[in-house]
Amino acid sequence: MEKPFYSLKKNDTPAVRKLKFIGCEIVYREACYLAATSPIRVDVEFLLKGLHDVPRQDMLQRIQAAVDAVPTDMGYEAIILGYARCNDGLVGLTARTLPLVIPRAHDCITFFFGSRAAYQKHFDEHPGTYYMTTGWAERNDFGEGEGYSKPAYGMEGVMARLGLTESYETMVEKYGKDNADYIVESMGGWKKSYTRSLYLEMDICDERRLIEEARARAAENNWEFELRQGDLSLLRRLFSGDWNDDFVIVPPGGKLVARQDATVLDAEPVPPTEP
DSSP states (O other): OOOOSOOOOGGGSOSSOEEEEEEEGGGHHHHHHHHHHOSSEEEEEEEOTTGGGSOHHHHHHHHHHHHHTSOTTSOOSEEEEEOOOGGGTTTTOBOOSSOEEEEOOSSTHHHHHSSHHHHHHHHHHSOSEEEEOHHHHHOOOSOSSSOOOOOTTGGGSHHHHTTOSSOHHHHHHHHOHHHHHHHHHHHGGGGGGOSEEEEEEOSSSOOHHHHHHHHHHHHHTTOEEEEEEOOOHHHHHHHHTOOOTTEEEEOTTOEEEEOSSTTOEEEEOOOOOOO
16 A cells, blocks of 8 residues: 555654544443543544534535534644544544544444454355444434434435334324334334344443343344454554554645545645746
8 A cells, every 4th residue: 555645754743642532422431431431632622412413514514514613722632532433424534734644443332343355255255244332222312112313414325215113103293103103113114134233342331221221132133142252452552643554644735535446545646836
């Protein structure tokens, strides 16, 4: 792989290193733990889970707004992002006065495997797997059963715009019982795409309750259940400033772009200034 056209040099780094983290709440526990144990001061900020459910341009605008709101006088070295390619919702994200650093990954599950290679290997060997972590277990904005809670982004998400987040009783009132039953059954059809469930245990809190709930849900869906030790190494390097080719560094003025190869994400060079 070619070396990135931009990198942070040691003589560019302030005496007290500080980073700003902006990420999805899916990595809430892991990010807080890594911020607390990093040799660098990392200030954390989270956006609600579910941004990938809104139109891509809306997702981009929300994350761009969070990036743009980072103060320029706090001495941050860079903004590190707890996102991946995420359905191309970050394509076009622009670095302003601070560089952006993001892992090269298609989705957040890579974070919990520790590398793209480890995730890809498991994905290829075990198709039809539903992945679970603390964040996916605790911050699931849609409930189970007949009633569904409101999604994190209100009526902006795909499911909400289709009217599929209403309670069973509301659907009966609107569409009649037969139609409501059909809608509920159709909504549960996604489960047929999976044959197994994998819970990645990250060992940063007591996960026994979450593991047993995931095991029980797998049994209800007639899925095979697997418990596997997760790997924080990729996220740990993000928080410790150890950015190798597994990360994209977008320089001020540059943009994040997608690549249709193993690099997944890349930085678009800053346009040259006219003399």
